[in-house]
Amino acid sequence: MEKPLNIAIVGLGVIGGSFAWALNKQNKYPVRILGIDHDADTIKQALEEGAIDEGEIINEKILQNADLVILTLYPSAIVGFVQTHRDEFKKGAVITDTTGVKGNIVEQILPILPDGVDFIFGHPMAGKESQGFTYADADVFQDANYLLTPIESNKEENLTFLTDLLKTLGFKRVRQVEAHVHDEMIAFVSQLSHVLAVSLINSDQEGRDTAAFVGDTYRELTRVAKINAPLWSELFLHNKNELLTVMDNFETQFYLMKQAIETEDEASLMGLFEEATARRISLEKADSKLQG
Amino acid sequence: MEKPLNIAIVGLGVIGGSFAWALNKQNKYPVRILGIDHDADTIKQALEEGAIDEGEIINEKILQNADLVILTLYPSAIVGFVQTHRDEFKKGAVITDTTGVKGNIVEQILPILPDGVDFIFGHPMAGKESQGFTYADADVFQDANYLLTPIESNKEENLTFLTDLLKTLGFKRVRQVEAHVHDEMIAFVSQLSHVLAVSLINSDQEGRDTAAFVGDTYRELTRVAKINAPLWSELFLHNKNELLTVMDNFETQFYLMKQAIETEDEASLMGLFEEATARRISLEKADSKLQG
Numbered sequence: 415m416e417k418p419l420n421i422a423i424v425g426l427g428v429i430g431g432s433f434a435w436a437l438n439k440q441n442k443y444p445v446r447i448l449g450i451d452h453d454a455d456t457i458k459q460a461l462e463e464g465a466i467d468e469g470e471i472i473n474e475k476i477l478q479n480a481d482l483v484i485l486t487l488y489p490s491a492i493v494g495f496v497q498t499h500r501d502e503f504k505k506g507a508v509i510t511d512t513t514g515v516k517g518n519i520v521e522q523i524l525p526i527l528p529d530g531v532d533f534i535f536g537h538p539m540a541g542k543e544s545q546g547f548t549y550a551d552a553d554v555f556q557d558a559n560y561l562l563t564p565i566e567s568n569k570e571e572n573l574t575f576l577t578d579l580l581k582t583l584g585f586k587r588v589r590q591v592e593a594h595v596h597d598e599m600i601a602f603v604s605q606l607s608h609v610l611a612v613s614l615i616n617s618d619q620e621g622r623d624t625a626a627f628v629g630d631t632y633r634e635l636t637r638v639a640k641i642n643a644p645l646w647s648e649l650f651l652h653n654k655n656e657l658l659t660v661m662d663n664f665e666t667q668f669y670l671m672k673q674a675i676e677t678e679d680e681a682s683l684m685g686l687f688e689e690a691t692a693r694r695i696s697l698e699k700a701d702s703k704l705q706g
Numbered sequence: 707m708e709k710p711l712n713i714a715i716v717g718l719g720v721i722g723g724s725f726a727w728a729l730n731k732q733n734k735y736p737v738r739i740l741g742i743d744h745d746a747d748t749i750k751q752a753l754e755e756g757a758i759d760e761g762e763i764i765n766e767k768i769l770q771n772a773d774l775v776i777l778t779l780y781p782s783a784i785v786g787f788v789q790t791h792r793d794e795f796k797k798g799a800v801i802t803d804t805t806g807v808k809g810n811i812v813e814q815i816l817p818i819l820p821d822g823v824d825f826i827f828g829h830p831m832a833g834k835e836s837q838g839f840t841y842a843d844a845d846v847f848q849d850a851n852y853l854l855t856p857i858e859s860n861k862e863e864n865l866t867f868l869t870d871l872l873k874t875l876g877f878k879r880v881r882q883v884e885a886h887v888h889d890e891m892i893a894f895v896s897q898l899s900h901v902l903a904v905s906l907i908n909s910d911q912e913g914r915d916t917a918a919f920v921g922d923t924y925r926e927l928t929r930v931a932k933i934n935a936p937l938w939s940e941l942f943l944h945n946k947n948e949l950l951t952v953m954d955n956f957e958t959q960f961y962l963m964k965q966a967i968e969t970e971d972e973a974s975l976m977g978l979f980e981e982a983t984a985r986r987i988s989l990e991k992a993d994s995k996l997q998g
Contacts, residue, residue, distance in 0.1 A: 539921045559921065589918060599919040602910065607923045610902050612982040613959035615989070617952065618894065625992030626881060627891040629831045629851065631899045633993070634926040640986040643979035647972050654967055660909065661964055667905035672953055675946055680939050687935035690904040694932040697907070700917030701925070 418444040422480035424495065426451040426460050428542050429512055430486035431550025434465040436583040439552045443579060448476040456547050465550070477502040482579075485511040489648045493522045500528040508572045509533045514600060515652040516563045516593040524565070532572045536562045537596065538585065539604075543640040555584040563593040601656035606664060608646060609657075611639040710736040714772035716787065718743040718752050720834050721804055722778035723842025726757040728875040731844045735871060740768040748839050757842070769794040774871075777803040781940045785814045792820040800864045801825045806892060807944040808855045808885040816857070824864045828854045829888065830877065831896075835932040847876040855885040893948035898956060900938060901949075903931040 421437060423430045426449050437445050449466035450473055451457050457469035470476050477483060477499055485492055492511055503509065509531050513519045520535055527533055540558035542549055560580050564573060577588045591599075615636045618624055650657055667686075674682040713729060715722045718741050729737050741758035742765055743749050749761035762768050769775060769791055777784055784803055795801065801823050805811050812827055819825055832850035834841055852872050856865060869880045883891075907928045910916055942949055959978075966974040 539919075559919070561919075587918075599914070599916070602914075603916065603920045603924040606906065606909075607927045609960070609963055610906060610927065612978055613956055613963055614898065614902060615982050615985045616959040616962075616978060617898075617955040618985065619955065622891070622894075624891070624895065625989055626879075627831070627851070627853075628895045628989070628993070631930050632895040633989075634929065635899045635902065636986055636989065637926065638923050639982040640990075641979045641983055643976045643983065646979060647975045650967055650975060651970055651972060654970065657967060658964070661960075661967075663909040663911065664905055665960075667908040668901070668953075668957075670908075671901055671905055672950070675942055675949060675953075678943055678946065680943060683939045683942060684935045686904055686908060687933045687938055690907050690931040691933055691935065693907045693910065694928055697917055697920070697925075697928065698932075701920070 416444050418446045419482065420446050420448060420480045422448040422450060422476050422483045423466070423486060424450045424483060425486040425488075425491075426453075426456050426466070426547045426550075427486060428545050428547070428549045428554075429538065430484070431460065431465060431547040432540075432552060432554050433484055433486065433583070434460065435550055435552035436555050438465065440582045442582045448480060450476055451547075460547060465547075473499055473502055478504055480504055481507055482576075483507060483509045485509065485513075487511075487513075488645055489513050489515060489519060489652050492519065493526070496523055496528070497526050500526060503528050503531045505530040507531045508576060510536045510576060512536060512538055514604070514649045516596045518597075518652045520563065520565065520593050527567075532567070532569050534562060534564060534568050534572060534576055535593070536560060536576070536580075537600070538580075540585075543638065543642075545642050545645075552584065557584065557586040560585040560588040561596055562588060562590045563596050564590050597653050597656045598659075601653055602660045605650060605653060605657050606660045608638050608641060609661060610664075611636050612641065615639040708736050710738040711774065712738050712740060712772045714740040714742060714768050714775045715758070715778060716742045716775060717778040717780075717783075718745075718748050718758070718839045718842075719778060720837050720839070720841045720843075720846075721830065722776070723752065723757060723839040724832075724844060724846050725776055725778065725875070726752065727842055727844035728847050730757065732874045734874045740772060742768055743839075752839060757839075765791055765794055770796055772796055773799055774868075775799060775801045777801065777805075779803070779805075780937055781805050781807060781811060781944050784811065785818070788815055788820070789818050792818060795820050795823045797822045799823045800868060802828050802868060804828060804830055806896070806941045808888045810889075810944045812855065812857065812885050819859075824859070824861050826854060826856065826860050826864060826868055827885070828852060828868070828872075829892070830872075832877075835930065835934075837934045837937075844876065849876065849878045852877040852880040853888055854880060854882045855888050856882050889945050889948045890951075893945055894952045897942060897945060897949050898952045900930050900933060901953060902956075903928050904933065907931040 423433050434447055437447050447466045449460050449469040454471055460466045461469050516535055538560050540554050580588050715725050726739055729739050739758045741752050741761040746763055752758045753761050808827055830852050832846045872880050963978055
């Protein structure tokens, strides 16, 4: 019988827990799932529900035995964790993170990179508005995108292995991009959307019976306004410059629209709508090509 | 056998066509569906597909026979249509419109209101990004909201009849509100969302491989960026003041967020996120109460 792969998940929140469930669900790789979480109740729950095979509140021997370590920690916690445990990782282990910003994290981890391990930085483009192990669910990864931002020292065989494992967990596409491209794109496609959702719902006025009037559009636009405040504050501030740039670009467009309305410039308004329609249609086409 | 109700639909676009299909689908009211559309091909298609029983390119005898007239015309067309045909409506007929702005339209129609008819102004909170009869679909009305903005002269029995008919067509809630409340709320829950979607997608930079990076959030936020340019230009300009007010409120919130990011004020950022989360949770609760 093939020896199982020891996979450690550090941080059993909604993402870490979802990795545990997805690893349990797949049949391609025989695995033993080891969980580390500072919360004893979470470890207890994860063990009882069968998400992990072994659990520790602080690392005792899990990292020493793990062939793959998946760090599902907050940006503020991950650097400290690697620093503290740098001598405990198994020789030849693959380490990966799931942090939603990359440049800043890579920069901080590179100088403290443990010897003899291969750290592949990554970001699953999937998640949930609800936080905590209880909301973990293997299905959130289904057909989602995964971005890896390789560094020079990464071994081709490890990149291949991790890519295949992620696809086995349900991810549809696993792409490799440079860290700065990742951060620019994430600022635009994800962080800016969260800024808009939060600002939109916060701009509602007191005393309005809004719920009685909303349709699908408002519901969709504010879905991500239910947001993990500590996590997203960190993500925003770790990606400050990129986020401010896309916010500026958004403002420019918002003002064009405002000006057209103020001056009742129907032609300009139509032009903005037509541009948006063309862009959305081309996104849908590209989307269906990528999905197909 | 009960005499069928003659229902005229004026304008067989995606909304008018959807009314036709929904009327065909229901069994409660025996109906005869009469369609008026200036496009001969649309009338031909609607007749051939069985959406309408009778069709005219300009009114010859349809309005004279219609017990109920549903005007599914653009804001710019509706006033002229009522004016032109004011002597052709059947005595005692109920007329209703489906325009997405109300105050401005009511104001223009009141002085030219035909004698002997009961005009009940309304707005189905449902629609599609695609336009034209081909995209008409009875299901778009399923579980959607409908707003009526009654005027003093409306007869209670006609309001009751129209409300019941709309529910028969699939609408879940039919509410009566004042026209100015309607316009303020629509500016916020619908028009502002469209401004954000359009501005967001238009702020994307040339040459980016955006499609490869987008997740559900960006897809949802830009869904309505595919927009009927002539219709929405009219809707925005007919509701100019209300829209500019909610855009100002949005800007205030956007700036609070921007300032917090620029000054790396994590506490303020967290505060904005927590406020947004509380509002979204309360919307979801109200939503499930209303749906339940």
